Amino acid sequence: MQTFGQQLINGLSLGSIYALLALGYTMVYGIIKLINFAHGDIYMLGAFWGYYVINGLHFNFIFAMLSAMIFCALVGVLIEYFAYRPLRHSPRITALITAIGVSFLLENTMTYFFSANTRNFPQVITTVTYHVLGLHISNIQLLILGTACLLMLLLEIIIKRTKMGKAMRAVSVDPEAAQLVGINLNHTISFTFALGSAMAGAAGVLIGLYYNSIDPLMGMTPGIKAFVAAVIGGIGSVPGASVGGFLIGLLETGVQAVGLSAYKDAVVYVVLIVILLVLPAGIFGKKTKEKV
Amino acid sequence: MKANLKYNLTWLGVMVLVFGLIDACEFLGIINAFIENMLVTIGINIILATGLNLIIGFSGQFSLGHAGFMAIGAYATGIMTQNMATPLGFYLSMGVGIVIAMVAALIVGIPTLRLRGDYLAIATMGAAEIIRILINNFKITNGAAGLFNIPPLVTWATVYVLMCLTTIITVNFIHSRSGRAVMAVREDEIAAEAMGINTTRWKLIAFVFGAGTAAIGGSLHAAYIQTIAPGDFNIMASIAILIIVVLGGVGSITGTFVAAIVLGALDTILQNFGTLRMIIYSLALILIMIFKPAGLLGNWEFSFKRFGRTRKEVPTHD
Amino acid sequence: MTSPLLTAQQLVKNFGGLTAVANVSVHFDQNELVGLIGPNGAGKTTLFNLLTGETPVTSGAITLYTDQGVQSLNGKRPAQIAQAGLSRTFQNIRLFKELSVLDNVRIAMTNHYHDGFLASVFRTPKFYRTEAAMTTAARDLLAIFDLTDVADQPAKNLPYGTQRRLEIVRALATKPKLLFLDEPAAGMNPEETADLTRLIRQIQRDFHITIVLIEHDMSLVMNVVERLYVLEHGALLAEGTPADIQQNPDVIRAYLGDEA
Numbered sequence: 114m115q116t117f118g119q120q121l122i123n124g125l126s127l128g129s130i131y132a133l134l135a136l137g138y139t140m141v142y143g144i145i146k147l148i149n150f151a152h153g154d155i156y157m158l159g160a161f162w163g164y165y166v167i168n169g170l171h172f173n174f175i176f177a178m179l180s181a182m183i184f185c186a187l188v189g190v191l192i193e194y195f196a197y198r199p200l201r202h203s204p205r206i207t208a209l210i211t212a213i214g215v216s217f218l219l220e221n222t223m224t225y226f227f228s229a230n231t232r233n234f235p236q237v238i239t240t241v242t243y244h245v246l247g248l249h250i251s252n253i254q255l256l257i258l259g260t261a262c263l264l265m266l267l268l269e270i271i272i273k274r275t276k277m278g279k280a281m282r283a284v285s286v287d288p289e290a291a292q293l294v295g296i297n298l299n300h301t302i303s304f305t306f307a308l309g310s311a312m313a314g315a316a317g318v319l320i321g322l323y324y325n326s327i328d329p330l331m332g333m334t335p336g337i338k339a340f341v342a343a344v345i346g347g348i349g350s351v352p353g354a355s356v357g358g359f360l361i362g363l364l365e366t367g368v369q370a371v372g373l374s375a376y377k378d379a380v381v382y383v384v385l386i387v388i389l390l391v392l393p394a395g396i397f398g399k400k401t402k403e404k405v
Numbered sequence: 406m407k408a409n410l411k412y413n414l415t416w417l418g419v420m421v422l423v424f425g426l427i428d429a430c431e432f433l434g435i436i437n438a439f440i441e442n443m444l445v446t447i448g449i450n451i452i453l454a455t456g457l458n459l460i461i462g463f464s465g466q467f468s469l470g471h472a473g474f475m476a477i478g479a480y481a482t483g484i485m486t487q488n489m490a491t492p493l494g495f496y497l498s499m500g501v502g503i504v505i506a507m508v509a510a511l512i513v514g515i516p517t518l519r520l521r522g523d524y525l526a527i528a529t530m531g532a533a534e535i536i537r538i539l540i541n542n543f544k545i546t547n548g549a550a551g552l553f554n555i556p557p558l559v560t561w562a563t564v565y566v567l568m569c570l571t572t573i574i575t576v577n578f579i580h581s582r583s584g585r586a587v588m589a590v591r592e593d594e595i596a597a598e599a600m601g602i603n604t605t606r607w608k609l610i611a612f613v614f615g616a617g618t619a620a621i622g623g624s625l626h627a628a629y630i631q632t633i634a635p636g637d638f639n640i641m642a643s644i645a646i647l648i649i650v651v652l653g654g655v656g657s658i659t660g661t662f663v664a665a666i667v668l669g670a671l672d673t674i675l676q677n678f679g680t681l682r683m684i685i686y687s688l689a690l691i692l693i694m695i696f697k698p699a700g701l702l703g704n705w706e707f708s709f710k711r712f713g714r715t716r717k718e719v720p721t722h723d
Numbered sequence: 724m725t726s727p728l729l730t731a732q733q734l735v736k737n738f739g740g741l742t743a744v745a746n747v748s749v750h751f752d753q754n755e756l757v758g759l760i761g762p763n764g765a766g767k768t769t770l771f772n773l774l775t776g777e778t779p780v781t782s783g784a785i786t787l788y789t790d791q792g793v794q795s796l797n798g799k800r801p802a803q804i805a806q807a808g809l810s811r812t813f814q815n816i817r818l819f820k821e822l823s824v825l826d827n828v829r830i831a832m833t834n835h836y837h838d839g840f841l842a843s844v845f846r847t848p849k850f851y852r853t854e855a856a857m858t859t860a861a862r863d864l865l866a867i868f869d870l871t872d873v874a875d876q877p878a879k880n881l882p883y884g885t886q887r888r889l890e891i892v893r894a895l896a897t898k899p900k901l902l903f904l905d906e907p908a909a910g911m912n913p914e915e916t917a918d919l920t921r922l923i924r925q926i927q928r929d930f931h932i933t934i935v936l937i938e939h940d941m942s943l944v945m946n947v948v949e950r951l952y953v954l955e956h957g958a959l960l961a962e963g964t965p966a967d968i969q970q971n972p973d974v975i976r977a978y979l980g981d982e983a
Contacts (some may be wrong), residue, residue, distance in 0.1 A: 146523075147523075148523050148526075148527065196691055196695070199695045200694065200695060200698075203694075203698060204698075205522050205523055206467050206522055206523075207694050207698045208694075209467070209522075209523050209526060210647070210651055210690065210694050211690070211691050211694040211695065213644060213647075213690070214687045214688075214690035214691040214694065215687070215691060217644070217683065217686070217687035217690070218684060218687035218688060218691065221680050221683040221684045221687060222684055224680050224683075225679075225680040225681060225684060333640070337527070337530070337531070340527065341531075344524075375538070375541070375542045376538060376542065378534065378538060379534065379535045379538040379539070382531030382532070382534050382535050383531075383535065385527065385528065385531050386516060386517060386528050386531060386532065389517070389520055389524055389528055390516050390517075390519075393520075393524075409851070413846075574844045574845075577843060577844050577845070577846055578843060578844055581838065581843035581844075581850065581854070582829070582833055582836060582838055582843065582853070582854070582857065583838075583840065583843055585822070585826055585829060585830050585833070586830060586833045588819070588822060588826075588830075589819050589822070589830045589833075592819035592820060592821060592822060593817045593818075593819060593820075595777065595801075595813075595817060596813065596817035596818070596819065597819075597830070598777075598800065598801040598802045598805070599775060599777075599801055599805055599810070599811050599813075599817075599894075600805060600810070600830060600831040600833070600893065600894070600896075600897055601802055601805035601806045601810075601831070601833065601834045601897050602802055602830070602833055602834075603800075603802040603803075604802065
């Protein structure tokens with residue numbers, strides 16, 4: 114029972130990261146029907162930003178994370194403006210290939226300028242382990258869980274209670290109708306990218322703290338897993354992405370716990386294929402059919 | 406029939422001519438080991454990209470998992486030729502690789518090919534990763550360390566001939582009743598179904614066909630380069646082939662040839678630029694998608710039949 | 724008394740809370756020309772989609788009667804239903820746009836010729852024979868309907884009326900027993916509609932198949948069909964000959980509204 118509880122804590126901590134990433138995927142897909150391949154790389158940029166501002170400018174954790182969020186939001190908006198906006202009316206495949214191109218570009222640019230070596234993320238918060246009910250939980254894990262939940266709550270509030278949030282929801286349902294009622298499509302889409310990328314940036318800093326190592330290719334696999342999480346939750350659904358993220362985190366930790374570490378990534382891919390076949394709309398999603 | 410014969414003989418003539426040209430250059434020492442390496446890589450890439458073009462361009466299924474099938478071919482050869490280091494052994498291993506790749510394609514394709522465009526891409530990518538992770542963990546494949554000292558049973562001539570063969574087979578497939586059925590699925594699935602075409606079956610046929618050719622490419626790669634590791638067949642590898650297909654023009658075999666040659670040459674020229682080369686490629690990919698998404702050649706196809714047709718006609722696929 | 728070819732009993736289609744087709748029973752007999760009319764949103768295209776398999780039925784039975792016996796079409800996918808002998812055109816023209824006119828027609832013949840994978844890939848004589856037979860049959864069909872001149876043009880380059888004609892010819896190429904035409908005259912001027920009327924009559928005369936026609940253009944419908952179904956709000960409102968329907972007070976009310 115103890116190990117189970119322990120794995121639960123580990124799984125939820127990891128899951129928080131995936132949830133934050135999945136939110137970005139789901140929001141962007143919901144609004145422009147694009148799988149933003151480069152999303153995982155924005156997360157990587159967040160981690161690197163955190164690394165440099167902590168080491169170079171001696172920021173504390175809060176400033177590092179907040180500034181990373183702002184930086185990533187900017188990058189996200191720029192990417193949307195230059196790479197995706199011109200393709201808004203192109204076939205989805207073209208946009209997907211472009212997203213792949215952006216992802217490649219970010220990864221290789223970072224590798225070129227900063228080398229492919231892993232770096233150690235600065236230990237800006239000293240680890241303290243608490244013992245509760247016989248389980249170990251570190252302050253870092255609490256921080257991750259807490260921050261992620263706070264951000265998710267903030268996101269929920271923005272989407273449900275603000276004007277921009279309403280605009281985002283409207284554009285997700287019908288972009289043309291939204292424009293007809295006076296919603297500025299470009300602003301709304303940019304805002305969505307900014308929000309999603311900010312979440313990814315926060316996740317990047319958090320994972321740097323948690324696992325201590327960062328490298329230019331760190332965004333690829335978590336990115337795909339976060340996408341799987343978004344699909345499980347129902348792509349386009351914000352609560353779905355959160356739930357999906359936690360589920361994937363728990364799944365991955367569980368697979369490691371039973372000794373199949375080598376296959377932990379493969380299991381996630383299998384889950385993706387199964388979900389796409391059995392429940393393509395995900396847990397919270399809606400099914401749409403093409404009109405003949 | 407007569408016109409076809411003349412047309413086919415012309416192509417055969419071109420292939421023999423080019424072979425002779427390369428052979429002469431080899432003999433005269435114009436082509437050194439370095440350039441030969443480049444030519445062989447181009448040849449293998451043409452095989453891989455043609456198969457992928459069939460899947461993406463002609464049947465309209467966005468598959469990002471090509472590297473997985475290539476890996477199957479490579480490892481089949483790598484494993485089998487260690488005990489059978491003869492040309493026969495090589496071709497046998499290639500045959501085994503093709504069969505296993507096709508079975509794998511069936512297993513992957515049957516559930517995933519009913520998915521829509523972007524979901525299909527992720528699912529096939531996931532499937533290729535599953536294959537790679539399995540290879541990474543099996544004893545027979547030597548896990549992450551890979552296989553070394555694979556017997557060098559392949560020369561540039563083998564690659565050239567197989568490249569010609571697979572291209573001929575692919576082009577023949579396209580210009581037939583099967584090719585048309587596959588293209589109908591690409592054009593409009595609902596209409597194709599309404600005309601009695603079982604779209605799942607035809608998508609599978611194209612997918613399995615493509616996987617088979619990928620295995621051929623993999624086998625050749627293993628036997629020529631002599632070292633393979635699971636890391637050679639990751640997502641980046643699939644995307645590298647995708648770049649060739651997209652750059653050349655999705656749906657144009659001629660474009661695939663042109664793109665493979667251009668990229669192969671660029672790769673060699675920019676060899677010393679390392680990562681900078683990849684940055685240039687990614688930028689190029691983005692720019693092409695924004696400004697000329699149809700690729701260099703769109704779906705234009707070079708044809709000897711062109712000489713003797715009026716401007717407005719479109720190549721009817723016969 | 725003609726024999727029944729296709730019957731549908733108590734067809735129901737619900738989309739969530741919306742009932743698009745409500746307990747509709749229809750039958751189509753051999754060599755008939757039947758019309759299906761009704762105001763927009765009445766469920767006509769949905770009924771077509773149910774019969775041809777694009778949309779699964781919520782409940783009801785669809786049965787096909789052929790020389791080989793009686794066959795239930797429930798739950799079959801569109802390709803199977805097409806192979807059983809039902810073919811159709813679409814409200815929004817679904818041609819294979821990038822492919823040539825000839826290819827569009829040859830594709831519809833895919834299941835009637837078999838060349839085999841090895842034969843096509845290695846170009847055996849069997850391949851050339853099959854290919855030639857297929858192409859000849861396709862060109863013959865094109866010739867009947869005056870499409871020979873444009874045979875090698877991509878379908879997207881054709882003028883609108885010709886595209887509609889091609890779509891019908893393509894559907895014919897599947898050698899159907901039953902041909903469903905979904906608003907073939909949509910967007911046509913009176914001259915084109917007259918051509919279409921002649922075309923439909925020609926098909927009925929020369930091909931001896933059953934034709935079911937959804938149309939809004941009353942001049943076309945009333946002139947060619949032998950029998951009519953009228954749908955309103957998903958339910959069958961009336962059935963009869965054109966003359967009957969034109970006098971039917973319910974039908975008049977459905978189209979023109981109640982008199983004040």
